[in-house]
Amino acid sequence: MTRFYRALLRLYPGSFRREYEGELSAAFVQRVHGRSAAYTFLAALGDVVPNAVAMHVEILGRDLRFAARAVMRAPGFAITTILVVALGVGANTAAFSLADFVFLRPLPFHEPDRLVKLWQRTPDYGQMELSPGNYRDWKAASRSFSGFAVYSFQAANLVGGSEPRRLDVVKATPDLHQVLGVPALIGRPLAPADSEGVPVVVLSYALWQTQFGGDPGVIGRAVRLDGTPHTIVGVMPATFNFPQSGTDAWTPLVFREENYEDRTDTYITGIARLRDGVSTVQARNEMIGIAAQLAKAYPAELEDVSAWVLGLRDEVSSSARMLVLALCGAALCILLLACANLASLFLVRATSRVRELAVRTALGAGREQIIRQLVTESVTLSVFGGVVGIAVAWATVPLLARLVPQSLPLAASPTIDARVLAFAFALMIVTGLVFGVGPAIGAGKSNGLELLRAGTRTTGGRTRRVRAALVVIEISASVVLLILSGLLIRSVWNIQARDPGFHTQHLLTLRTALPPAKYDSVARREQYYERVLARVRALPGVERAAFITGLPMVMRGGIWGAGLNGVEPPRTGSHSVSLRFVTTGYFSAMDIPLRRGRDVENSDTQKSLFIAVVSESFAKRHWPDEDPIGKRFSVAFSERTVAGVVADVRVRGLEQESEPQVYIPYRQVEDGSLVGYLPKDLVVRSELPASALLPSLRAIVKEADPEQPVSHVRTIAQILEGETASRLTQLRLLMTLAIVGLLIAGVGIHGLLSFTVSRRIPELGVRRALGAQVGGIVRHVLGEGLRLAVAGVVVGVGLAYVAARGMGALLSEVKPEDPATIGVSAALCFATAILGCVRPAIRAARVDPIQALRSD
Amino acid sequence: MTANRDDVDDFLPLPPATFHILLALVEGERHGYAIIQDVEARTDGELRLSAGTLYRSVARMVEQGLIAEVVKRATRQDDERRRYYRITPLGTSVARAEMRRLTQLVRLARASGLSPETT
DSSP, rough: OHHHHHHGGGOOOHHHHHHHHHHHHHHHEEEHHTTHHHHHHHHHHHHHHHHHHHHHHHHHHHHHHHHHHHHHOOOHHHHHHHHHHHHHHHHHHHHHHHHHHIIOOOOOOSSSSGGEEEEEEOSSSSOOOOOOHHHHEEEEEEEEHEEEEEEEEEEEEESSSOEEEEEEEEEOOOTTTHHHOOSEEEOOOOOGGGGGOOOOOEEEEHHHHHHHHTTTGGGOEEEEETTTEEEEEEEETOOOSSSSOOEEEEEEEOGGGGTTTOTOOBBBBEEEEEEETTOOHHHHHHHHHHHHHHHHHHHHHHTOOEEEEGGGOOOHHHHHHHHHHHHHHHHHHHHHHHHHHHHHHHHHHHHHHHHHHHHHHHHTHHHHHEEEEEEHHHHHHHHOOOOOOHHHHHHHGGGGGGOOTTTSSSSSSSSOHHHHHHHHHHHHHHHHHHHHHHHHHHHHHHHHHHHHTTTTTHHHHHHHHHHHHHHHHHHHHHHHHHHHHHHHHHHHHHHHHSSSSSOTEEEEEOOOOOOOOTSSHHHHHHHHHHHHHHHHHHTTTTEEEEEESSOTTTOOOOOEEEESTTTOOOGGGGEEEEEEEETTTHHHHHOOOOOEEEOTTTTTOOOOOEEEEHHHHHHHHOOOTTTTTTEEEEETEEEEEEEEEEOOOTTTTTTTTOEEEEEEEESSSSSSGGGGGGEEEEEEESSOOOOHHHHHHHHHHHHHHHTTTEEEEEEEHHHHHHHHHHHHHHHHHHHHEEEEEEEHHHHHHHHHHHHHHHHHHHHHHHHTTTOOOHHHHHHHHHHHHHHHHHHHHHHHHHHHHHHHTGGGGGGOOOTOOOOHHHHHHHHHHHHHHHHHHHHHHHHHHOOOOHHHHHOO | OOOOOOHHHHHSOOOOOHHHHHHHHHHHHHEEHHHHHHHHTTTTOOOOOOOOHHHHHHHHHHHHTTTTSSOOOOOOOGGTTTTEEEEEEEHHHHHHHHHHHHHHHHHHHHHTTSSSOOO
């Protein structure tokens, strides 16, 4: 039992235990003499535990008061430390919260790891939508899945609820929610029975809140989607964002027999749940096999069409992935910098306190007490810094929303994760401990008196080498950051310099997507378009206006095959074109130059010759050496004659190659055919600001059709900005990190050289006394700083080259070894290094020989 | 060594354990367990200091200079290991001051018509 008591004594602070161990045991033994074992056991606990806790609290309080006093004496040190910790914790928490959100956190579905997406794959397109025919056959033949649903996107006008609104609807086979395994918040999700009877609709949480005021009685209510009555059967929870954030509602997708016929009509995406024990690769192999059999059965349509199966989480484009990874890399660089700087700060502080510690040791303070004191100090500072860092992360994380890939079924804004926070915090405390206490332990080991006698000089040599190494690390980390942000800046410049193919200023656009059921004939649509266009064009200040199926960079798909001699080839490879229906005046409104022939005209009707206006690249592809005007080709179920040639535009955005473009007069289509291509985006060229123009535009639409919602109001310039928005966000972050890194490195160099100079004041004094010139001494100090800078830059450039090659996908028309970027970054580092040298050099130059020799 | 009045007042009010330990040492040097026994006897068993509480107080009181360890060890065989403590002049002043404080308090209570017996 005494042994138990002695073991418990370890709870006391060591110095107390060592001092009173024997006395405590003796007194305890006498006190419990003759008592039962249980009593002794409880008495031991009741004796030691509360007293030990009380003692620790007492000592902590004393240490904290002492730490506060020490910090007050050196506020510069405290503020620098807190800022450095805040930076490290803040940057890393923000970056890793984003990475965790994008890559790691489980998606909000039942067993999300077993969900996969299914795509068709051709030599040209790694991931392409499926045709209903292929879906039916794939589903019937596959054994890998316990459920297999498909969906497609459709925008629809909602009438019912507060006011007409444009919705992003997902039409899905009714087993979708079953495959995902997510129950409805209220009511029920889609169910297999929904493929028959009155159409139903399931609302997203956001739509339920905004359009129906969160009314639970909404279940069973009738609304109209594009004119068709639907019954609301359920509301999904706020976390459900499938297939992507911003989806407003889900309706059943039902195939009729004729939908299965055209195997090149690919517009649905597959989502399936793997059966127990089946891996993604196994499923992929099975599907590739099935696709190969289908290709044999339908050689004309499915030649080269294979299958691809991909985990739901892997649905992130390589550049989106790279954006996040690059940010994490940068944050790690900052962490490295922060740690190196902390180490440097604590090292120099410990060195400058050797004398103080030696005095305290001489006055009887135990080694344990001194270490305890230092731990309290560095942890206190780290905690303060950590708290500021969390505030920094809190403010930054919402700004990172633009970096969340849109292809993921996630809500758009990442949140700070407690695990990441704890990790960053722990890291900082560990750094503070290792570098704040390590030197003290070293100091504590040596004989106190010896240290007292030696002053600050003895520990200088090793500390200085460690600090020099830390400065080199700091410089190389900031070189890496500078070079990477430099390369990304040049990439953005290159992308922004690309000509989109149209004029971007003074163009306002909005969307009025006509419900195909209501506007089921060209004649009805003509009424709407001509009425709206005539009134818009008559507005004062409006120069030109037109409608198109979808704006470049907004609608990137709409790809068809176009061929000569009456053959309509598959929509792949060298046959593909992007198809748009336009009203008159589209090219002049967008300032797309007309190269040959004529624009679409009002006389191009269902009864006249079917014509098309094509882009230069299309003309060049099919008739390289001939005049394309009057030539004939087949596209989208009809034969067309080329009436005009216009310049190319970047339909797929600034970063991707685009297919040649084919524009068709909106009147030249069979009623009921190609309803997905009805012109919906209105472009208006006007020098008036959007705010002045918009009320009149809304009034014109309302007058033409009161049930028609207006959506997607923005300027073309905004669309273009959106092209580089995620890059710019990332760039700003990287630049901020790079500048901060450079500052830290500068402070590091300054600190090191100040330390060196102060340590060498006697030596410099001797030199001066022996006749050394001031210039020589200044050169000496500067030389030391520059040597460190050179070492750091060399290491940094090497590392940056490796990193830049890793993120090649993000670099646009700029090579990882870009000399200008490397040159500027290195120059910035040298400049910082020299700035860091200035004060120490001046101090060295001002050393008074007499005083220096006397002082020590 | 005469204690300054202000220094003495800084210690007041004394924690009960500290006051009792000082009282136990007024009569002479004692070792730890003897202090425990003394306090217990003096309070009719109402206050039984545990070993931890005693030495925690002792450690603080030594640091504060209220008591001191007696360098000379007792001669008896079984007490060889034991440390003895004595009260210092400061400790005596502080104990007196605490006594004055308590007396004053009791006087005030009496003056307000309160009596310790419940009626």
